[in-house]
Amino acid sequence: MKLFIASDHAGFDLKAALLKRAAELKVTLTDLGPTSDASVDYPDYADLLSKTLVDHESKSGSTDTLGVLICGSGVGVSIAANRHPGIRAVLAESPEVARLGREHNHANVLCLGSRIVSTDKAVEILKSFLQANPDPGERHLRRIEKLGKKPG
């Protein structure tokens, strides 16, 4: 499993901690930045990861690459990522919400709050996200198709 990961300054330390635990998570983590905890704007990194993930899916035809975004609460990156029609981002404080987001909404990005969850909790939530399988039920697919259309 391949994962892109990005954060803002508030999420920088948790991003670094998750990068160190990639082997345990059995994933290849590609760090899209930032490279320090100097102040940045969360929409910039959420947009970078969202565009990178959608481009990767489009070029590879693969949907088994996912994303992780981190800011202080997880809220800012989750709003910014969900502005992109090809992204379905779940903000999770618990493994259960991460699992349901992946199963029912086919979430392709997990958002975490560095002020909300410890590193161990973040790993537990990320494992739940990675181990869940998108439910192919027709009702889920119909609703997900609606999420890909321009709202109006």
Place this chain on the structure above:
Amino acid sequence: MKLFIASDHAGFDLKAALLKRAAELKVTLTDLGPTSDASVDYPDYADLLSKTLVDHESKSGSTDTLGVLICGSGVGVSIAANRHPGIRAVLAESPEVARLGREHNHANVLCLGSRIVSTDKAVEILKSFLQANPDPGERHLRRIEKLGKKPG
């Protein structure tokens, strides 16, 4: 304070429970549906509430009207609502995330998961959301302005 509220079928019972507690919450709740727990698609009700809230803000010039959206996990409605450039939706499992979403991201919609939180917990989270004040700090405003632009 005025609140619009909507759900899908899975969130119908929690919506009904919150409507009964409007007096305790000291809010006027306007129910946008559905009117039964028959199966519906969460993007339809998230779109309805999002459009209604943005129209209301545009016509009244007021930003003190907020929204509440409920589905089973809260994930589906949070993705759908955040597709709308004028909506900043926070999915919260805790009062802290609701508060931070309101303070730092000026969230105007709170998303709740009926399978995740009890009615009492939902009330606690909603109170935290309503009592928080948007932080007018320049860095927050700069980031929120970026959320209002077309992602590209």
